[in-house]
Amino acid sequence: xxxxxxxxxxxxxxxxxxxxxxxxxxxxxxxxxxxxxxxxxxxxxxxxxxxxxxxxxxxxxxxxxxxxxxxxxxxxxxxxxxxxxxxxxxxxxxxxxxxxxxxxxxxxxxxxxxxxxxxxxxxxxxxxxxxxxxxx
Numbered sequence: 345x346x347x348x349x350x351x352x353x354x355x356x357x358x359x360x361x362x363x364x365x366x367x368x369x370x371x372x373x374x375x376x377x378x379x380x381x382x383x384x385x386x387x388x389x390x391x392x393x394x395x396x397x398x399x400x401x402x403x404x405x406x407x408x409x410x411x412x413x414x415x416x417x418x419x420x421x422x423x424x425x426x427x428x429x430x431x432x433x434x435x436x437x438x439x440x441x442x443x444x445x446x447x448x449x450x451x452x453x454x455x456x457x458x459x460x461x462x463x464x465x466x467x468x469x470x471x472x473x474x475x476x477x478x479x480x
Contacts, residue, residue: 356462357406363469364407365394370476372414381413381434382420382427393417397431398447403455405447407465410439 351359369392372378377388381395395415398405405411413435420427435444 350459353457353459353462356459356466357457360407360462360466360469361400363466363473364409365412367394367469367473367476368409368412369394369414370473371409378414380416380420381438382415382424382430384430384434385416387414387416391417393421395421395426395431397426397428397435397444398451399426402451403457404453405451406455408447410435410443411447413438 369378369389372381373389373392377386378392379386380392381397392414393416394412395417396405397411397413400406413431415421415426415431420431432444
């Protein structure tokens with residue numbers, strides 16, 4: 345039997361992104377939905393995304409839970425490309441201006457991802473999701 349080829353860093357980052365986005369979205373949900381961080385309207389969980397304030401193309405904040413919040417999927421995240429001005433205002437209310445400025449100031453900080461670190465974070469988020477889903 346042939347050995348399975350290990351997942352690449354790129355595939356592991358995609359897998360981790362799905363888990364972190366789902367975790368952050370569910371973390372913000374109560375009673376089957378959440379208020380969108382950008383438009384301040386309530387949506388059921390199936391209409392929400394784990395939306396990024398600073399795009400995931402910036403490695404330093406890609407998996408940062410402060411940067412990922414429940415956001416209405418179609419309107420703010422997709423149609424309005426993140427609705428970043430309103431997102432920033434909602435994020436300041438949620439975590440404070442100092443934390444938002446920290447994310448903004450450090451978005452370009454370099455991050456070197458390794459297979460062991462990504463595998464460990466995937467395991468961690470699978471566990472976090474299991475715990476969170478128990479309480480839902």
